[in-house]
Amino acid sequence: MNWLQMVKRELHQMLRKDFRRTNFIFGASLAYLIIFGLLYGPHIVKNVPIVIYDEDQTKLSRTLVQAFADSERFEIVGQPSSTEEMEHYLHEQTAYAAIDIPPDFSRNITGDKSSQVLVIASGINLVITNTITTTAQEILGAFNQQVSAKLVEAVGLPETLAAHKTAPIDFSLRVLNNPTLSYLNFFVIGLAMAAFQQGIFLAVGASIISEYQNIRELASAHSIKVMTAKLLPYFVFATISFFVTLLVAIELFDIPCRGDISNLFFLSIAFVLTAIGFSSVVASFCDSEITYTKLSLTYSIPAFTLSGYIWPLASMDPFSQTIAYVFPLFYLSDALRDILLTGQSPLLYRNIMVLVVLGVALISLATWIYAKRRHKLTNNQAATITG
Numbered sequence: 001m002n003w004l005q006m007v008k009r010e011l012h013q014m015l016r017k018d019f020r021r022t023n024f025i026f027g028a029s030l031a032y033l034i035i036f037g038l039l040y041g042p043h044i045v046k047n048v049p050i051v052i053y054d055e056d057q058t059k060l061s062r063t064l065v066q067a068f069a070d071s072e073r074f075e076i077v078g079q080p081s082s083t084e085e086m087e088h089y090l091h092e093q094t095a096y097a098a099i100d101i102p103p104d105f106s107r108n109i110t111g112d113k114s115s116q117v118l119v120i121a122s123g124i125n126l127v128i129t130n131t132i133t134t135t136a137q138e139i140l141g142a143f144n145q146q147v148s149a150k151l152v153e154a155v156g157l158p159e160t161l162a163a164h165k166t167a168p169i170d171f172s173l174r175v176l177n178n179p180t181l182s183y184l185n186f187f188v189i190g191l192a193m194a195a196f197q198q199g200i201f202l203a204v205g206a207s208i209i210s211e212y213q214n215i216r217e218l219a220s221a222h223s224i225k226v227m228t229a230k231l232l233p234y235f236v237f238a239t240i241s242f243f244v245t246l247l248v249a250i251e252l253f254d255i256p257c258r259g260d261i262s263n264l265f266f267l268s269i270a271f272v273l274t275a276i277g278f279s280s281v282v283a284s285f286c287d288s289e290i291t292y293t294k295l296s297l298t299y300s301i302p303a304f305t306l307s308g309y310i311w312p313l314a315s316m317d318p319f320s321q322t323i324a325y326v327f328p329l330f331y332l333s334d335a336l337r338d339i340l341l342t343g344q345s346p347l348l349y350r351n352i353m354v355l356v357v358l359g360v361a362l363i364s365l366a367t368w369i370y371a372k373r374r375h376k377l378t379n380n381q382a383a384t385i386t387g
Helices: 003-017 022-040 059-070 085-089 106-111 126-154 159-166 185-212 223-253 261-284 289-305 318-325 328-342 346-386
Strands: 048-054 074-078 098-100 118-121
Touching: 003 185, 003 223, 022 185, 048 085, 048 126, 048 318, 059 074, 059 098, 059 106, 059 126, 074 098, 085 098, 085 261, 098 126, 098 223, 185 223, 185 261, 185 289, 185 328, 185 346, 223 261, 223 346, 261 318, 261 328, 261 346, 289 328, 328 346
Parallel strands: 048 074, 048 098
Antiparallel strands: 098 118
16 A cells, blocks of 8 residues: 555545544634634623612712613612622622622712722622723722812812812723733633644544554555654644634634734644644553543643643743643644734744644654554564464
């Protein structure tokens, strides 16, 4: 059997005999992208249920209550009449936040004293917690400025001058690259790439283990010829899958792509090469797909956690930083997000070189292991037959 026939044989197994492998390559990343893309598609969290305990019941406190009611980020689901009732809303998770306006709120403000409004936020979901805290700060800041300007104006200062006296610093915030602070842009692509890696692992692992279980079929072919013929279809299909995933992300979910397509191409083929090599080596030590699948799934969680995508490398402890450099996903995820959102990645070429060297080394090791195991298995089978 020549090399081209081996490639056709592998394509037949991928597309006809064991279609799971093609599903792994294309389906994993697209499934995660679509599921979480739809989840985070609205970009911002809206209608967070809150309760407001207005102990003051004055015109000024009701104005503050109305400010919260006017915000699209919040939905007032109750106005309790006691601290116990307010805490009950939070305990039962009917509301995720509570605003407590004190009984001396209006009197303190008009009497030249400060008045503290208590914001209680549930911490069970950090996305919601961040929405509560930032939006509450915005509402209270705007309300504070409005009330202060009216108080200063009441003592005789013109409206324009009163505004400058109460707000001498004009604060503005500009967020680059992800101005809406969208979790879609921040989180979803990295998760899709983690699933993409897992899809490669499962597809290539199934192919390698299947080859060991049918070791005599290509016993006469050179090991390098066998491995290149087996892995080439996965390399091509996985690279196509990478760009299909990006295309869906860009066209369907409006995730920006500000980088050069050539940079994405070289990064993708370097990562695919490494993922294929890694999975080939691991599969070489497994006797069944079940064992291999357990190992690959065990690997996937720490790989994504330590990839630097959701938690910056600089904020990790020294041990975690060292371990992070071992995972191929570390060299892909952050660089990919940088290219998509900013157009460039400062460590792109270093990451590509590391992935290429690592991929070539792993595939070479997998080929060497295959040659040794094939020799041993064929000898054992021959001895069994003659015995």
